[in-house]
Amino acid sequence: MANDNKNRDPRRSRRLALGACALAALVSGCASTANNPKDPYEGFNRAMFSVNEGIDTVLAKPLAKGYDAAVPLPVKAGVGNFFGNVGDLWIGINNGLQGKPADGASDLARLLINSTIGIFGLFDVASEMGFEKHDEDFGQTLARWGVGDGGYLFWPIIGSRTLRDTGGFAVDAYADPVRWGIDNIPVRNSTYLVRFVDVRASLLPADKVVEEAALDKYSYIRDAYLQRRRSQIYDGNPPRQLED
């Protein structure tokens, strides 16, 4: 055993190292970036990131820009409010699941007020009445229950999610009122599309900031997402992290 090192064929060990590297590149990413504990699947993620950049450039962004330019502001606000209202039911349930019944009740009050006085949710009257809009999803609920994030992932179309939040997203999609509330498939799919375009359009102003601020766009978006998630999980008051 002790002689092993001395007798090893240097070419063979280099080949072994290369093989290991290629294998590691498949699961993590071996190239320029040393292993980041927060991003164990970096190789996969960066590949998906460039796929998504392609989709975004040729499809999502032009759609969002067209929507942004063509649709007058009051209509855009109405669309945003409508989907916001639809989402309040699941937000309220998640607040309940996280042991915050007062917040959950407030979300259901929002749903009732905006669906009636706010005319099917087109106007966010509840916010003006002092019922603040919350931001919850099943991934946050899992985090509150103590589930670890399982590492960062980047998916085409839906973008940044940790492993936990990918599972959370699947549950969110299952619980989505658009899925179980609309029986007509073409109407349902159009509704999904409008919502997607509306969300993408709301992110257009951030595009320029990220383009200008980032040295490496992939890392910038990843780290912003991880920070943002942490803040969401703690409802905007995350405990301060120690500096190293």
Place this chain on the structure above:
Amino acid sequence: MKRLFACLFFGFVAASVAAQEAPDALVKRVTDEVLEIVRKDKDIQNGNARKAIELVDAKVLPHFNFQHMTALALGKEWRKATPQQQERLTQEFKTLLVRTYSNSLTAYRNEAIKYKPFTLPAGATDVLVRTEIHQPGNKPVQLDYNLEKGEAGWKVYDVVVAGISLVTNYREQFAQEVRNGGLDGLIASLASKNKSLESGTAKAEKK
């Protein structure tokens, strides 16, 4: 001679008032002043980057501690840098941050800023001042400032937007650059980033 003394005296009083301004009052005063100018300036609203940068340079920069920001973004690498490297890094990072910050000013459209209640703990030298940007139909966006007390009064050393620290969001990218090309490599990529952004602005001005 009397006049000179009077001037010196008032100058002294003014300086000490500035130094004693509480951190929350400072944030509010600077925000109000800057937004007042943006509201009246059609050029900035139309995305004139140069004018927005000038405004930030004049009104905001004096209240920021860029050296602290750069040290925070670099983490333990900061202590390994020579004083010259530290200066170059601070300069380049400052240019980049000012541009990003100015950019967001051009997107300002009369949103209301709300200041969260703040009490300065006795003897505190490091505080968080919290504000919220309210837009109709949207969830308010949190905008928080970390400030530290120095000899020249309170200075901002981090800005946190919706839970995302603008400074620590650079940690991994800086570490990545340092791993690949050392501290000088990081300086070079920051400089070339700034250069390409600057030429983009110059091109937009020619149009």
